[in-house]
Amino acid sequence: MRLSTQPSLDRFDAVPAASYRPGHGAVRAWLYLLAVLVVAMVAVGGATRLTGSGLSITEWRPVTGVVPPLDAADWAAEFDKYRDTPQFRILNQGIGLDGFKTLYWWEWGHRLLGRIVGLVFFLPFAWFWARGMLGRRLLTGLLGLGLLGGLQGAIGWIMVASGLQPGMTAVAPLKLALHLTTASLILAGLVWLAAGTRPRALAPAPEPVRVVACLLPALVLIQIWLGGLVAGSKAGLLYNTWPDMDGSLVPPARVLFDKVPFIENFIDNLALVQFNHRLFAYLVVGVAIAHAIQAARTAPGSAAGRAMGVAALALAQMGLGIATLLLQVPLWAGLAHQVFAMAVLIMATVHARLSLGVSAASAPKGAEVPIGLEALAGRGA
């Protein structure tokens, strides 16, 4: 579906629309496609973790690893390598070749998607750049995201390598949280840039609304990091009650801080890891709701609508988190909670970017743009 738009005439101190160039519709569509692929990558990564498949490929071969085992001898060789890992020896002695293949396909699929995202990023990027279709801001942002994407591949391998160490049956929680947060940062960056290429002008929201709007994606990212720690340390399999934890709203300090040195509790003490994730969720939801009220009072119109959207998604995500916990993390709930976190982040990022306003003075009259998230959210501005 396409929407015909006119640049509005009332201009103010809005952020330029990442300098409008002809063909920006194609660039926007490409950025949103990349965002969709990153969400798919997060979903497959989550399924890989929840099915316990992440340690089935024991090597990092960025190019040749694209070819999976093709015949019985290849499969036998791959299975042999896996049988040499501590995870197999401690946990999975019972699985046969068929069980191994299931694990392998999840991990291979996750890595394949990573390669596809890389190609879908770099090939059009080079083409758009060569044709002068990327303004300076957009180019700088995309170069940063390209670097972060490369780094993410390396972090992924460092994470897997941590799970292959003697005595380990899963990857290190800290590295898993880092991997998930970097993916989320890349997603937020893509969505930020995409929202900024909107050709229709949009007034900035009043300053207090802008400040909180920009704070929200940062809070959501911190919450994603804390969620990664819960998932990585399997802290969701303990204290499966809500709102209390083992009978009390705030567990006693001797439970929350029983490890020495003190700092280690934040990673290794499962009670504190889960408690921090709960507490920060209340903060995120509280700030989002207060912000929606603030925006409705001081910036009625599209900013208030978007702020309401962020609050509603954050609240729904909290409900999903509670259900995940009460049900002791079934695969569907764990996966839904992880993917929905990306929806909260996307909405918060679009809202933050559009709250800064977009000046589109150089957009051609009647420019046709595909309806994107931000076009929907900002309609009627």
Ligand code: HEM
């Ligand atoms: C805005 C609120 C929230 C956000 C953005 C959020 C985000 C996340 C994320 C990104 C993960 C990691 C998922 C993974 O790596 O698979 C996670 C894990 C988890 N969260 Fe939340 N969460 C929120 C609220 C809550 C609440 C309120 C609870 C329960 C009281 C909760 C319970 C859990 C549990 C049990 C896990 C571990 C799931 C697993 O092992 O797969 N979350 N959360």
